[in-house]
Amino acid sequence: MVYTQFINGEVTKGSKGNSWVNYNPANNAPLGEIYQATDDEIDAAVNSSEKAFQIWKTKTGAERGRVLINAANILRSKLQQIALLETQDVGKPIAESLAVDISSAADALEYFGGMAAGIHGEFFDLKNAFGYTRREPLGICAGIGAWNYPIQIAAWKAAPALACGNSMIFKPSELTPVTALELAKAFMEAGAPAGLFNVVQGDGKVGARLVDHPRIAKVSLTGSVATGKKIFAGAASQLKQVTLELGGKSPLIIFDDADLQNAVSAAMLANFYTQGEVCSNGTRVFVQRKIFDSFLKQLKERTEKIRIGDPTDPDTQMGAVISKAHLEKIIRFIDSGKSSGARLLTGGIKPEKDFKGKDISSGNFLSPAIFTDCNDSMEICKEEIFGPVLSILSFDSEEEVIDRANDTPFGLSAGVFTNDIKRGHRVIHQLQAGTCWINNYNITPIELPFGGYKQSGQGRENSLAAIQHYTQLKSVYVELGNVESPY
Ligand code: TXE
Numbered sequence: 001m002v003y004t005q006f007i008n009g010e011v012t013k014g015s016k017g018n019s020w021v022n023y024n025p026a027n028n029a030p031l032g033e034i035y036q037a038t039d040d041e042i043d044a045a046v047n048s049s050e051k052a053f054q055i056w057k058t059k060t061g062a063e064r065g066r067v068l069i070n071a072a073n074i075l076r077s078k079l080q081q082i083a084l085l086e087t088q089d090v091g092k093p094i095a096e097s098l099a100v101d102i103s104s105a106a107d108a109l110e111y112f113g114g115m116a117a118g119i120h121g122e123f124f125d126l127k128n129a130f131g132y133t134r135r136e137p138l139g140i141c142a143g144i145g146a147w148n149y150p151i152q153i154a155a156w157k158a159a160p161a162l163a164c165g166n167s168m169i170f171k172p173s174e175l176t177p178v179t180a181l182e183l184a185k186a187f188m189e190a191g192a193p194a195g196l197f198n199v200v201q202g203d204g205k206v207g208a209r210l211v212d213h214p215r216i217a218k219v220s221l222t223g224s225v226a227t228g229k230k231i232f233a234g235a236a237s238q239l240k241q242v243t244l245e246l247g248g249k250s251p252l253i254i255f256d257d258a259d260l261q262n263a264v265s266a267a268m269l270a271n272f273y274t275q276g277e278v279c280s281n282g283t284r285v286f287v288q289r290k291i292f293d294s295f296l297k298q299l300k301e302r303t304e305k306i307r308i309g310d311p312t313d314p315d316t317q318m319g320a321v322i323s324k325a326h327l328e329k330i331i332r333f334i335d336s337g338k339s340s341g342a343r344l345l346t347g348g349i350k351p352e353k354d355f356k357g358k359d360i361s362s363g364n365f366l367s368p369a370i371f372t373d374c375n376d377s378m379e380i381c382k383e384e385i386f387g388p389v390l391s392i393l394s395f396d397s398e399e400e401v402i403d404r405a406n407d408t409p410f411g412l413s414a415g416v417f418t419n420d421i422k423r424g425h426r427v428i429h430q431l432q433a434g435t436c437w438i439n440n441y442n443i444t445p446i447e448l449p450f451g452g453y454k455q456s457g458q459g460r461e462n463s464l465a466a467i468q469h470y471t472q473l474k475s476v477y478v479e480l481g482n483v484e485s486p487y
Contacts, residue, residue, distance in 0.1 A: 001032030003177035003201055005041050006184040008048035009194030012041065018202075022177055025091030025320040026311050026363040034177045037200035039209070045169050046215050048195030049140045053167040055193045057137055061117035064163060068113030070190035072106040075155075075183070079103070082182050086151060087311045089178045091320035091364065092274045094312050104444070105155030105183065108462070111446040112163035119164060119467060121474075128481035135471040137165035138241065139217035142210040144231070145180065146222045147173035147322050148277040148386075153222045154180045156450075157243075158187075158197055160466035161220075167196050171210060173223075174203040175322055204230075211235055218470070221245065222279070224384075225410075225455050232458070243459035243469050245279065246452060247384040248412030250433060251405035252282030252441060253395075256290040258417035259439075264298045266417065266441040267390065272306060272368045273442060275321045276388035279456075280413040282441055284381055285392050286401050292394045296372060299392075300346050303368050309354025316354070320364040321387055327364040330387030334369055337380040342391070343373040376404055384410070398427060406432045411453030415441045434460070 003022065004014030014035035022031045037045070056064065075082065083097035092101075121133035143157035154170050161168045172180040180199045187197045200206055204227065211219050211234040220243040221231050228244040235242045252270050254263045270282035287295045311319035321327050327350070334348045348369035352361045368388040374381050381391050395401040405414065414433035418424045424438040434452045437443060444450055444462070451460040459469045 003032055003034045003181070005037050005045065005201060006181050006199040007041065007045045007195070008198070009188050011181065020174070022089070022175070023323070024088050025322055026088075026360070028324065028362055028364070031088060031178075034174065034201050036202040037206050042200055042206065042209050042213070045198040045200050046140060046213060049167040049169055049198055050215065052193045052195035053137070053139055056162070056167060056196055057165045059165070061119055061163075064165065065113040065116035067187070067191045068109045068116065068159060068163060071183075071186045071192070072109035072113060074186040074189050075102055075106040075109070078182070078186075082151065082179060084312065085178050085182065087319070089176045090147065090150065090274075091311055091322060093316045093319045095314055095316065096274060101149060101152050104152045104446070107446045108155045108159040112159035112466075115464070115467070116163040119471070126477070129477060129479050131475060131477045134474040134476065135164070135467065136474050138470060138472055139166060140215060141166045141168045141218040141220065141470065142213075142216050143168055143170040144207045144210065144219065144221045144223065145170065145172045145176075147175040148274055148279070150176040151179035151183055154183050156461050157220045158183065160461070161470045162192075162196065164467060164470040166218075166470055169198045169200060169210060169216070171200050171202060171207055174201070177201050207231070208234060211240075214238065217241070218243075220459075228457070241469065243461065244457045245450070245461060246412070246455065246457045247279050247386070248281070248410040248452065248456050249284060249382060249384050249408050250280060250282045250410070250413040250415070251284045251286055251431070252415040253286045253401050253405060253417065253427065254288060254291070254295060255416070255418040255420070255423065256288040257419045258291075259419065260291065260294060260298060262439065263417040264295065264302060266415065267299060268303060270415065270441040271390040272303070272318060272388050275318055275366070276368070277321060277386050278442065280435060280442055280444070282413065282415050283385065283389070283391060284405070285390055286395050286405065287392055289394050289396055296345070296392065300370060303370060304346055306368055307355040308351055308365055308367060309356060309360060310358060313356070318368065318388065321366060322364070324364055326387070327366060330366060330385055330389065333380055333383070333385045333387070333389060337371050337374075337378065337389075337391070340378045340380070341373065342371040342378055342380060345370040345372050348389070376407065382408070398423065402427060402430045406430075409455045412456035413437075413452075
């Protein structure tokens with residue numbers, strides 16, 4: 001299998017200038033070869049996107065919306081097939097790809113498809129005149145994706161961009177080239193003009209070419225803070241608009257009046273879903289002293305029952321992390337936790353067998369790790385690990401935990417568990433995070449804006465808020481009288 005570009009409505013033959021092997025994280029067997037987009041291919045993608053934009057921008061919102069909703073239905077009709085591709089490429093359990101990844105991509109297309117006809121400006125009565133505004137598209141937008149949610153990220157970016165009348169060139173992560181191509185095929189099948197959604201493969205160099213390209217109007221990235229800073233700086237030279245969805249080290253605060261069972265469930269969801277490779281994860285779990293021991297006991301018992309294994313097995317609950325290099329990085333963090341004095345309560349080892357006794361030693365598996373006896377200054381409590389590693393910290397008072405939770409340059413997410421309704425809101429309102437939950441964690445309905453404070457990002461994805469990031473506002477003044485001239 002060769003993964004090439006999708007330009008102007010078709011998969012290209014590609015040229016094997018710069019290429020690399022794409023591996024299945026569950027066994028490190030090759031899945032195929034990725035051909036990086038050449039400069040000529042990037043230019044061809046831009047030319048084709050420009051042509052598509054000229055056609056697309058003249059369509060009514062309802063016409064655009066119909067194509068997006070068709071594409072959502074196509075993804076849903078291919079749920080099993082695309083979920084399997086995603087699972088083989090990313091290493092996450094098929095149960096997750098089926099329940100979340102593909103469905104969340106389809107939800108975004110349906111939501112923005114439904115909204116497209118309603119995107120409108122405003123009207124202003126003026127003295128002997130009136131004014132109105134138009135929400136106009138930006139032009140060609142670039143989407144740059146991370147490897148943890150490949151099709152979801154592609155759809156979260158494409159859906160609002162296309163609903164607003166833009167075209168998009170999407171570059172998936174160099175580690176997950178597969179399902180963006182499926183989304184591109186779905187758009188074509190749904191009736192999109194050729195070139196409306198092009199895909200170019202490649203690493204950061206191709207990403208940087210898109211950022212620098214003078215005919216690309218906007219860049220939306222999901223990735224690390226370090227890459228976000230580079231893209232922000234690159235876009236600044238042409239004052240391009242950016243949306244940045246970056247990493248985090250988010251707090252999950254459990255007060256002693258919380259429902260213990262639910263709080264433990266949320267802490268596990270906040271750390272072990274997709275092998276812990278989720279940007280919004282609540283990796284600093286603050287537990288109030290009175291319930292600390294009972295919380296820890298239940299968390300340990302339930303964590304040790306997580307079924308690690310073949311991601312394509314529907315009973316598997318935790319799959320393999322994205323690459324050998326990433327596994328080594330996570331293990332380095334675990335070693336750092338141990339050497340800094342934290343106690344590894346469970347997990348953090350590379351299992352040889354899965355929950356059915358099958359040999360999984362060739363894959364990038366790691367048992368879910370819980371650290372206790374942590375303090376805020378340890379590396380494992382400050383840096384984003386992006387793996388199944390949870391750190392528990394105890395606290396006494398509300399004021400103390402708010403200060404400690406906010407003591408980070410990140411600000412993507414935060415969660416609070418309490419049965420005191422006033423305290424829940426009071427605490428959430430003081431946390432410096434863009435995406436928050438009370439009595440749940442990591443739920444991201446398309447209706448709610450998603451994004452970060454501080455160094456976790458710029459702009460918002462999903463919801464009505466995304467519309468303003470994919471349009472520019474034109475004001476029009478219309479005279480009803482004579483021109484009053486001093487000349
Ligand atoms: O991210 P990168 P990676 C975080 C997490 C993880 C780290 C590394 O901390 O450990 O990122 O993951 C492209 N100009 N998140 O390596 O390197 C790159 O090719 C333009 C958080 O995936 O930031 C890829 O397509 N583009 C995240 C994308 O940027 C560039 C989810 C992200 O790559 C570029 C995944 C450049 N100079 C990882 N350099 C989340 N917030 O969900 C790289 N790229």
